Amino acid sequence: MAISEETFFLPPDAEGTLQNQIQQLVAEAILSGRFRAGEKMPSSRKLATHLGVSRITVTLAYTELLADDYLTSRGRSGYYISTNAPQPPKFPIMPREDKVDWVRAIGQKFSGGVTLTKPSDWGSYKYPFIYGQADETLFDRSNWRLCALQALGSKDYDALTSDYFDRDDPKLIEFILRHTLPRRGIRAEPDEVLVTMGAQNALWLTANVLLNQRRTAALENPCYPSLRDILTQSRCQVASVAVDAAGLPPDALPSDVDVVFTTPSHQCPTATTMPLERRRTLLTRAAEKDFLIVEDDYEFEMSFLKAPSPALKSLDREGRVIYVGSFSKSLFPGLRLGYLVGSKPFIREARALRSTVLRHPPGHIQRTAAYFLSLGHYDALIRRMGTEFHARRLAMEEAFAQNGLTVAGQGAFGGSSFWMRAPANVDAEQVAERLRSKGVLIEPGRPFFTQQDAPKNYYRLAYSSLPVRKIAEGVALIASEMRP
Template sequence: MTRVQTIEASALAPLLQLDRTSSLSLQDQIRRGFFNAIGSGVLPAGVRLPSSRKLADRLGVSRNTALIAYQTLIADGHLVSRERSGVFVATDMQRYQGCSMPVIGPRSGPVLSTVSARLNESVFARSTHRFPSDWQTNRYPFIEGRYDRSLFPIFEWREASRLALAAQEVETWSVDSGEADDDALIEEIRTKLLPRRGIIARPDELLITVSEQQALHLITRLFASEGTVAGVEEPGLPEMRALFEGRKARLTFLPVDDEGLIVDDKLKGCDIVHVTPSRQRPTAVTLSSARRAELLDMAAQNDFLIIEDDFECELNYLDDPIPSLRAMEGGDRVIYVASLSKVLEPGVGLGFMVAPPEVITAARRLRSLTTGRPSPNNQRAAAFFLSLGHYDSMLRRLNKVFEERLIALRDALNHYRPLSIAVAPVRGGTTYWVRGEEGLQTDKLMADAQARGVLIEAVEQYFAPGNAPTNMFRLGVTSIQSDRIRDGIAALSEAMHAVSKDGPPPSSQQATLSGEEITKTLGGVTLHYSTVYGEPCTIKLEPDGNMIGRAGSAGEDKDTGRWWVEGEKWYRQWQRWAFTEVLGFRISVDGQHLSWLDDSGRVVDSAVIMAPSV
């Protein structure tokens, strides 16, 4: 007679370690521990387990907790109960174990060599973001695309998911309807989201995708092949370049400036053009209305298609949004791609595309050959999320949070003005594209900044090989709280000054004014200069020590303060601006050009002196 192996409760304890701070119940933790131990073969088929009482005593839980865990495992087929004998690991678990492939090490040989030789990694080698895996351990992570987890609408999404799992809803979305998308979600996007971009679309002009990136993949598969001339922004998305290169298309790099894509003769030879007009990726500038019209006219004249990647179209809080290309005259040759908010992407991951019905039909057939349609359950939950107003509420909150963070970043950059920097003008979004002074080595800056707990993003990956400038970097606010931004930019400024010591000497070695000369020169004048984010600013210095500041294209941002001279330095303090701090500088004047200098003689900022009005 074969002796039955019995395992003692003491031997099970290390396999069933319980965490009472976990979100999982104790019953679920016990079940998970047993399942893992059985699946890995640690608890072999047929072994007898301790009674629920003994298990409960050893684990320090109630007997009911252990008993219910056992009963659930039995009901699921992982354990079996034999009358007057006890509880055993089910013998048919060998069948489940057979579904798992054993982990083996790599073997050398001709077969593996042949497989490896055929692997083509070049099409995606430059498409990954270069953030350290432990980025969250850094106090000042100015990186884009890694979202603060507190922004995810947990309770609202939970409600939408609960409603989607109601019996009558399951009966609707669980019916095998081929590759058709959820009608409720299509209707919500068609009637609520698209009209905000000026787009009117029929249901057969919409396709739901797993993500925005999947939509781009489907489009390149349908419209790009060997010999296709694909226009991509420069700088632009490395993922987009990789998709086109994977189709053996020939790339044309289209330069971008502070108004977005430059519309010129480089577009004439293109068959298809990818553009990010709402929030250019990666510079975050917005394609102007005039250039949008020019781009559509050129597309019609030269018969090329446009992929409109409407990234962060919802985050417009510094200016009014511009209608999408798809909504403008000539937009019939535009394929529109967008996604639900990026904050939802980690848990939801739904995007959509708008195109003529024939294109949507072809894209749906292609989608069925790869991932198939996105989860019907997720689609229905997203439909409830939109219909209940949760999406709009979330957007209002995100706009408020990101506006606060972006303005905090803008003001900190303008205040500390680390060396000579400028940022591209933006209408909203979550990033600033920063241009440093000539000679700045971003790789050295990144290393020094990270040592101070500051993460910034390099920009090499956004340019064609060999074209990346060395003095640019990107700052994002999706993963850093507002109250840390100022200190983070102060630390970044210190890093820039530290790195610059290895570079050229300070840009100004001219003589500075004495205290008496400062008072005589500046009393009653108006200073004109530009903020780091490109807006004009004037400061009127009254002879009595008061000063009046106006910033913005229409002088809409106003503040007052005072200025004075102590020793050989000029001081000023605003009531609101510059964090109301008292700051002092040495002054250098060359004709009408004034420079503010720090104690080391480095130019901090400059302005043009306008003579006092008579």
């Protein structure tokens, strides 16, 4: 029996190349049982004419399906569904009625908190002032692709396919030790570094190694919302410490604190930079009170105004600072690649915990990143981003001045966002909802605060994915809605 070309349709919102879309259509039809072994496929000419694509596109799709044994070729007769193609399940799919009382069955809840939300279609908005999204006009796709292909080569077969168990790619570790950490004034040995699935995974590992129900953790207010959730889930005692114009004030820390979490280079979300003298004071207080410090240095690469202050870890002489770094902010958020730097006993426990949860980040991703970093593409990207972010920052500041918006916090060395304050009677969440209908995305500030009665008039504006030409108009729209 011949399969009609009229059974094929390319959805307008489908992803991937046309060749991949055709391959997917055929494979899904076989796996679902619609196409059966021995049935003849439409000719490449007929299918190409029906779909409105080139004949070579269909031919290439058929060739790939032939290589994967979904199709078979019979001389000049054409292509047929292979007898070796995967078969759909033979057993009937029975209806299911869920009778589990999940309210009682769930032992610990992880959902329901006040958290940040980012629309999956953020790129379709004309003015996306949201944080942490990559700008495709700046990212070096070509060289990243070449590095990924290099990591797929036979020379790197072991890096691609091996189970590292609890270890990491030695090439990536070497780059972090010899290039990344020295730029922050940090010296470390290989067994003092652990690769993680981004900074958030690093914070989770750290909290679970260091904290329990009898210990107290201090975090900044406002703070990184996911860190607040991590500490809540760890069931430790949590002390919230309000930040000021210089970041976390050491004198405000509770006397019984065990672990302090801080973002000194670019406080999240205010972007405030902790002065060097306060950093020294914090380290002195840690030595006096015998507590540890977790330094989240998530955005140090974005210091384009002037050289960044020394990392807390670089000033630490007693091994009290655990350093969290990330490549996800400077490369792209979907990379999910970060690292921990700490004393050997701590890294040993964090490594053991990581191995029980996810063993290690994918070897191919680690090796691709190692090539991209070591071949100089990363540094070129950082310079390009710094130049563009500087121009965007100046455009933002000019637009704020013209429209009377109030900046509540900004980084002294750069960064990619501003922490804003609206008039006291303005609800930023309501404003954000109204702005979405105008193609504008902003981040309301309430999820960043630790208290229930958090102020509603704060919001964050980021410029990592917004070109200069759109900033003035976008800020003007925000200002028109922020007026009480």
